[in-house]
Amino acid sequence: MVCAIIAAAGYGRRMGGDQSKQLIILNGMPVVARSLRAIATCPQVDQLILVTAPEQIATLETLAAELDLGKPFQVIAGGSERQYSVANALKAVPTDAEIILVHDGARPLVRPEQVGAVVDAARVFRAAGLAAPVKDTIKTVNADGFAVGTPDRNCLWAIHTPQAFAADLLRHAYAQAETDQYLGTDDASLVERVGVFIKLVNGGYENIKITTSEDVCLAEALLARRME
Numbered sequence: 001m002v003c004a005i006i007a008a009a010g011y012g013r014r015m016g017g018d019q020s021k022q023l024i025i026l027n028g029m030p031v032v033a034r035s036l037r038a039i040a041t042c043p044q045v046d047q048l049i050l051v052t053a054p055e056q057i058a059t060l061e062t063l064a065a066e067l068d069l070g071k072p073f074q075v076i077a078g079g080s081e082r083q084y085s086v087a088n089a090l091k092a093v094p095t096d097a098e099i100i101l102v103h104d105g106a107r108p109l110v111r112p113e114q115v116g117a118v119v120d121a122a123r124v125f126r127a128a129g130l131a132a133p134v135k136d137t138i139k140t141v142n143a144d145g146f147a148v149g150t151p152d153r154n155c156l157w158a159i160h161t162p163q164a165f166a167a168d169l170l171r172h173a174y175a176q177a178e179t180d181q182y183l184g185t186d187d188a189s190l191v192e193r194v195g196v197f198i199k200l201v202n203g204g205y206e207n208i209k210i211t212t213s214e215d216v217c218l219a220e221a222l223l224a225r226r227m228e
């Protein structure tokens with residue numbers, strides 16, 4: 001059984017403005033609705049847990065019901081950091097889940113077949129994530145803002161979501177992070193800390209995260225090119 005967690009409890013501070021970025025309309029459909037639909041359409045996913053800000057639970061329950069996802073779903077409250085939101089959701093994951101997949105509500109352009117590819121890779125490798133080789137030359141910088149090094153670009157990929165894991169592994173990684181008071185920006189970083197490598201699945205460059213206002217323009221252009 002595969003249980004998907006959609007993390008959508010952030011406040012979108014880098015986006016600015018008053019509106020929750022989850023609810024920004026992209027070519028006629030809210031960001032989080034596109035993310036939910038893509039995950040639910042993946043045949044490998046059996047059920048969904050949507051994590052949201054406490055004050056948005058009712059709104060997102062209605063939105064998810066209207067999408068007619070065709071799979072069991074629940075909406076629960078998140079925490080003050082992404083990692084705490086996922087940790088809350090982990091408590092609601094059924095004990096018979098073999099694979100737990102985590103996706104950002106703010107990545108609405110993921111394709112169902114990419115979700116399936118990540119689940120399949122997690123079944124083989126226990127840990128997998130959608131990712132893309134970086135296109136820029138990346139610098140390491142010091143505290144004064146000087147570039148001090150240039151890592152080999154062939155060794156650099158940007159990790160995206162979805163990320164999927166054997167359920168026991170993800171639970172162990174989260175427990176260890178809590179013990180160590182480690183706070184990471186993605187789930188894979190927690191799993192790396194317990195000694196497991198993450199199999200990267202190349203998802204290309206369309207699976208952007210809606211983070212700043214430029215991303216809204218880019219997402220709309222990509223959706224128009226797909227005619228969605």
Ligand SMILES: Nc1ccn([C@@H]2O[C@H](COP(=O)(O)OP(=O)(O)OP(=O)(O)O)[C@@H](O)[C@H]2O)c(=O)n1
Pocket residue numbers: 007008009010011012013014015051078079080081082083085086104105106107209210211
């Ligand atoms: N406490 C949090 C923070 C983030 N997220 C989710 O994690 C994903 C990636 O986070 P990010 O893009 O950073 O979203 P925000 O935290 O909302 O953005 P910002 O950092 O600009 O405030 C988003 O789908 C976001 O809703 C979450 O579930 N709970």
Ligand SMILES: C[C@](O)(CO)[C@H](O)COP(=O)(O)O
Pocket residue numbers: 082104159160161185186187209211
């Ligand atoms: C999980 C993630 O989307 C992978 O790219 C990313 O780490 C979220 O981090 P953010 O700092 O909240 O943007």
